[in-house]
Amino acid sequence: MSTISAIVFWPFMIYAAIVLLLVGVMIGLSWVLGERHKEKLTDEPYESGIPPTGNARLRFSSHFYLIAIFFVIFDLDAVFIFAWAISFRELGFAGYLGILVFIGILLVVLVYEIGIKALDFGPQGREILKYKNKLLK
Numbered sequence: 001m002s003t004i005s006a007i008v009f010w011p012f013m014i015y016a017a018i019v020l021l022l023v024g025v026m027i028g029l030s031w032v033l034g035e036r037h038k039e040k041l042t043d044e045p046y047e048s049g050i051p052p053t054g055n056a057r058l059r060f061s062s063h064f065y066l067i068a069i070f071f072v073i074f075d076l077d078a079v080f081i082f083a084w085a086i087s088f089r090e091l092g093f094a095g096y097l098g099i100l101v102f103i104g105i106l107l108v109v110l111v112y113e114i115g116i117k118a119l120d121f122g123p124q125g126r127e128i129l130k131y132k133n134k135l136l137k
Contacts, residue, residue, distance in 0.1 A: 067119070077102075077106055080102065081099065081102075081103070084102075
């Protein structure tokens with residue numbers, strides 16, 4: 001039994017060795033052939049050698065993260081709907097009813113999010129004008 005598993009396992013070992021060798025060669029060549037320069041601003045984060053234009057530690061409202069989460073959720077739902085669309089003939093009427101319920105729940109959640117103003121994360125127009133008028137005085 002051990003000779004059979006050794007016979008099956010050796011191609012994987014050769015493949016793994018070739019992959020590791022190739023990765024090592026690529027990293028080694030990039031180190032040997034790579035550009036080396038040390039200007040004053042090279043190690044600055046986010047700017048890649050360009051003088052920084054402010055603090056990188058900006059505070060964002062939590063609403064931006066909510067919008068990102070909603071995007072991910074609805075994006076995944078689109079993947080599920082796409083998978084259903086590929087196999088809708090095999091699923092038949094039960095699959096059609098299932099996707100109708102799924103889309104119905106999505107619409108209810110979207111209406112709920114709009115109702116609790118979860119998608120409103122910017123200032124209203126009147127607030128912007130009020131703030132602008134304060135600045136001009």
